[in-house]
Amino acid sequence: MTEQAALQIPPAADHVLVVDDHPLFCDALILTLRSIWDFRTIDTASTLDQALEHLKGGSGVGFIVLDLNLPDVDGLDGLMRLRNAAKDAIVLVVSSMADNRMIARTIQAGANGFVPKHSQRTVFRQAIERVVAGDIYLPGGYVEPDTGEDHAGSKAARLAVTRLASLTNQQARILSLLCEGRLNKQIAYDLSIAETTVKAHVTAIMRKLGVHSRTQAVLIAQEARFNKVLPLPDEPQ
Structure with missing residues (x-):
C-alpha cells in the first residue's frame, strides 16, 4: 500500500483552498499537499478578499490552508472571517509565527490545527491525518500558555478573539473599516450598501462585543492584533 493510499481524505475535504501571498511558498505547499494525497482540487488565493470571493456560491471547498500574514488583514481577523464564511470546512493554519500564545489564539479563533510554516512533509501529513x-x-x-501568570494584555487578547469570532463576515469587514477611521457613509460607499445598513451592522457589532461605542469596538479589535497576542520580550512563553 502506498503512502498516499494509506491516508484517507473524506470527499468533503478533497477540495483544498491554499491562502498565501508568497508565490514560491504557495507552490511548495501545493507540491507538499500533492505528495501526501492526490487531492481532487487545489485552488489558491493570495489575499483574504480573493479567498472569500472563492468561497461564495457553493465552491465545494472543504479544506483551507491559511497563512495568517496576508496583505489585506491584520491579526486573526482573516482566520475568523474565513471561519464564518466556511463554517464546515477544515482550517489548517500554516504560519511562521509559531509562538505558543499565537498557536493558542489561533485554535481559539476557530482553526482545526496549526503547522509551523517550514515543517517537514511528515509533519504536514500528521497534521492532515489529525x-x-x-x-x-x-x-x-507546543506548551499551553500559563493562564495563571499570563500578561494582562494577553488575557484581553483572548477575550477579544472570542468576541470577534462571533461576528459575521460582513460585520468583520465593517469593523475593519471602522479601525481605519472610516465614517458610516464611507463604509457604505466602499461596500456598496445603504448607510442605514451600516448603522444597523455597527449596532449589532457593539452588542456582540459588549461595548457601547464605536471607539470601544475598535479597541476590542486592536486587542486581537499580532502585537497584542504575542508575548512581551521578557515574558515567558
Whole structure:
C-alpha cells in the first residue's frame, strides 16, 4: 500500500483552498499537499478578499490552508472571517509565527490545527491525518500558555478573539473599516450598501462585543492584533 493510499481524505475535504501571498511558498505547499494525497482540487488565493470571493456560491471547498500574514488583514481577523464564511470546512493554519500564545489564539479563533510554516512533509501529513479525523493538531513542542501568570494584555487578547469570532463576515469587514477611521457613509460607499445598513451592522457589532461605542469596538479589535497576542520580550512563553 502506498503512502498516499494509506491516508484517507473524506470527499468533503478533497477540495483544498491554499491562502498565501508568497508565490514560491504557495507552490511548495501545493507540491507538499500533492505528495501526501492526490487531492481532487487545489485552488489558491493570495489575499483574504480573493479567498472569500472563492468561497461564495457553493465552491465545494472543504479544506483551507491559511497563512495568517496576508496583505489585506491584520491579526486573526482573516482566520475568523474565513471561519464564518466556511463554517464546515477544515482550517489548517500554516504560519511562521509559531509562538505558543499565537498557536493558542489561533485554535481559539476557530482553526482545526496549526503547522509551523517550514515543517517537514511528515509533519504536514500528521497534521492532515489529525484534522480530517476531527481532532485538533498542535505542533510538537507546543506548551499551553500559563493562564495563571499570563500578561494582562494577553488575557484581553483572548477575550477579544472570542468576541470577534462571533461576528459575521460582513460585520468583520465593517469593523475593519471602522479601525481605519472610516465614517458610516464611507463604509457604505466602499461596500456598496445603504448607510442605514451600516448603522444597523455597527449596532449589532457593539452588542456582540459588549461595548457601547464605536471607539470601544475598535479597541476590542486592536486587542486581537499580532502585537497584542504575542508575548512581551521578557515574558515567558
